[in-house]
Amino acid sequence: MPEKKKPELRRSVTPWGSFAWGYSDVGADIFVGLGLVLGAAAGASNVAFLFAGVVYVCIGLAYTELAATYPVAGGGQYFVMRGLGDIFGFIAGWAVLLDFTIDITLFAWACVDYLSQLLPALNTTANPWPHFIVALALVLGLLSLNIIGVRESTAFNGVVSALDIVSETTILTLGFLFAFRPEILIHTMQTSWPSSNDLMLGISLAIVSFVGLESISQAAQETQRPASVIPRTSVALILTILIFALSYSNLALGMQPWHPIPLDAHGHTQALWHWLGNGDNNGKAVALLAQQVPYFGAVAAFYVPVLGAILLLISSNSGVFGSSRIAYAMSSAKLLPSAFQRVHPKFRTPMVSLVAFVGVSVIELFFAALPSLDPAASALYARWFNGESGLGFLADLYAFGAATSYSFVFIALVALRLFDPLSPRKFKMPFNIPVTVRGERAEFPLVAVVGFAGIFAILLFTLKTHPIGRIAGPAWLVVGIIIYLLYRRNKRLPILGSQRHDWRTQQAEILRNAGELELMDEYLANLKASDERRAQAAAAP
C-alpha cells in the first residue's frame, strides 16, 4: 500500500509578502521605541539606537542564515532545538512566547496612544480608564477574530507596509531637508548626554525597536523559494528598519520644530526630543515628530496617527497568531503539552493556545495599567519598580524576552555551523574562520560572537536597569521550565536530554518541500561525499 503523504502548506508568500510579514511586526516597533529611547537616553538616543542597531544587524544576519538553511516554521525555537537540544530549544521558544504575549499588549497599548492623538478622550494620563478599556477591547477583539479564524489578508499587510514605508521615507526626507540643523544635534548631544545607567537603559529599550525578525523565519515555511527569497527580504528589512531608527533618532535630536513646543509641567520650555520622550507622548512620538515637519506636517498630523495605529494593530495581531503558531510548533516537537495543538471543533483554530497566551497578555496589560488606574498601586510601583508602568513596564519584559532568545540563537548558530556543516547555506554571515570538526570542514562565524556579546550585554543592561524585567523575566522562564520538566517526566521523554531525531532525512525533506531542489541535490551530494570519506578513513590501516 502506498504511503499516505501528509498534505503540505502551499507556498504562496511572495518576496513582498515575506517582507510585509516581517515589516508589519518590526516596522511598528519604531512607533513605540522612539519615544521610550528619547525619554531614557536623551542626547545619546542616536548612540543607543546605533549600538542596538549593530546588534540587530548581527541578529538579522543570523536569522537570515538560519531561516534560509532551515526553512521551517518554528523560527528561533527550532534553530536552538536543532543546534543545542530540546531543553534549550524550549527555553528559547518560551522566551519568544513571552515576547509574543508582550507584543500583543504593547502594540495594542501603543495603538490606543496613536489614536489618542486624534481622540484626546483616549489619552492615557488624562483618561486612564478609557485608555485601558479600549486597549483591553482591542486585545480581546483580536482574540475573538483569531478564534473564529478571520485572518488578516496578506494583501492588506502588503498595502499597509507599502504605505508606511512611503510615509516614513517622506517624513524623514522632508524632515532632514527642511528642518535638520547639525548644530542643534551636536549641541543636544553635548548638553544632554545621559548617565551611564540611563544610556544602558536606553540601549536596552532601543532593542525593542528591532524585535520581530522572528516573523520572517516563521513565514519561511510558506515562502516561495525560501533559500533565495528569505535572505533578500531579511536583509532589506534589516536595512530599512535600521535606516528608519537611526534617521528618526538623529532627526529628533537635531530638528528645528515647525510649531512651538508646549511648555513642560513646570512651565519651562523644552526641546523637541524631551517633549517626544515624556510620559504623555512617548507612545506616539512618530506622529508628533511628523507633525513638526515643515509643510508636510499639516497633512501628516491627520494620517500618521491612523497609519501608525493600523500598523500597530497588525503588529499586535501578529503577536496573537505568532504565539499560537510557536506554541503549536513547540507542542509538535514535544516541548509543550499536546493541548496546545488542540483545535476548536467548529472553527478549526488552536483555541487552547490562543486563549492561554492572550490570557497572559491580558494579565500583562492589567499590571501595566494598574498604577495609572489605582493610586495605591502607583505608590507601590514607585517604591519597588522605580515607578515603571505602562509602556515602560511592557518594554522591560519585551527587551528581556528578545535578549534571552536571541542569545540562544547566536549560540545555536555557532553549534549548527560546527556540527551541521553539510547543510548547504545559500546565505552565510560574513567573516568566518575555517575549522575542522569531526573530520568535516566547517566555518566558525565571528559575527555571531560579536552579536552574542552585544545581545548578552543588552540582556545584562536589561537586568541591571529594568526592575520589572529583572524579576518578571526570569520568573517567566522558571515557570516555563517547571512546566517543561513536569511534562517531559509525565510523558517519559528525556528530561534534560533530547529525543532522537533523524536530521539527515528531515533536512532533505525540508529542502524538497521548500522547492529548493538544487540545494537538496547539493545536500545529498555532501552527505554521500562525507560517508565515502568516513568509509575510506575507517578502511585505512
Add this chain to the structure above:
Amino acid sequence: MNAPVHITLTGLIVALVIAFAIGSTIWWMLHPPASFVQKLAAQAESEFERLVGSIMVVFSQDIESGHMMALAAKLARGERSELLAIYVIEVPFTLPPDAEMTAEERTALDALGAAETIAVKNGVNIRTEIVRARVTSQSVLDLAKREKANLIILGSFREGKYTGAPLGRAIETIAANAKCDVLIGVEGKHGTLLVDEFGQAAAPGGNEDRQPNV
C-alpha cells in the same frame, strides 16, 4: 507661529541618502536571482512568444481546422499576434489553374467566414486568403515563408479523423518541411477515446456487466 525653514547641505545630503537607500533596498529585494527552474520557465515563455508572433491557420479540402481556429484566436489575443487564415483549393492537374470551382470556393468562403467570426468574437484582427494551388502542402510552405509565419496551425485529416493512421500526406509534408513550428490538432472523439481496464469504451451507466477481453 511657524519657525523658519532651514535647508542645510548636510540635511539635503542625508535626505537624498535616505530616499535612495530605501528605494534601492526595496528594488533589490524585489529582484532576487532566478532559480534553475525559473530560468527554464522563462526560456519556455520566450520560446512561446517567438512561437506565436505570427500565426497561420490552414484550411483545405483535406485539412479540417475549424476546431483549431478558436485556439488560434485565443493564442493570438493573449500574445497580440498576427493571425492569418488561408484556405487552399487544390486544383487538379487535369484542370487549368483558373478553372471555375464553385463548390470548393463556396466551402472556402464558409470556412474563412467562420474563422473571421471567431476572430472578431475574440477581439483579434485577422486576414483571410483563398489560395489556388496544385499541391496543398507546397503552397502552405511557400505562403508561410512569404508571410514569415512563426506558427502554422493545422487540424486533422478531414476524412478519417484520427484512427491511428498517418495524419495525411499534406499535413505530414508540411510538418516535415516547415521552417517554423507546426501545431497539429487531432480532434478527439469526445470521451469515447478512453477505454476501461477491460478494453471496453467507457460510457455512462457503469460497466458492471462487462466481461474482460480474453
